[in-house]
Amino acid sequence: MDAENELRADDGARREAADGPVGDPAVRQVLAGERLRALALCRALRRDLDSMADARASSNADDEHDPEGATLAFERAQTAAMLDQSRSRLDDIDRAAQKHEQGTYGICEACGEAIPAERLAVRATARTCLACTT
DSSP: HHHHHHHHHHHHHHHHHIIIIIOOOOHHHHHHHHHHHHHHHHHHHHHHHHHHHHHHHOOOOOOOTTTTHHHHHHHHHHHHHHHHHHHHHHHHHHHHHHHHTTTTBBBTTTOOOBBBBHHHHHHTTOOOHHHHOO
16 A cells, blocks of 8 residues: 555544544543542552551561461452552553544554444553454
8 A cells, every 4th residue: 555545544544533432522531430440449459558568567477487478468469460450551541541632542553443433432442453453
């Protein structure tokens, strides 16, 4: 495909997306709601980790030899992993909101085609169409 046809294809995908999710103010509301939930989860997980650290600091328990030690260590590791995932989700939401403001929301980052509205309805932070995901 030559450069001129490629530009036309890009413009077509952008127009198609603009007729759908890009120009839709509801997208901003969905992303804002998801961001609030992700922030609340991050805060709750951070509090949980802080509570675990405080409890461990005030205890003289030896995780290695305590029968509950492995469980406590696992719980801390699991909570830390969930916090990392929540932060990553927050980054994805922020990236999607930025793309929405720039007018590129709903455009596949791999092929430049419009991401179907059905996919965005299920996963508002989708960066690629299904064909490029697999």
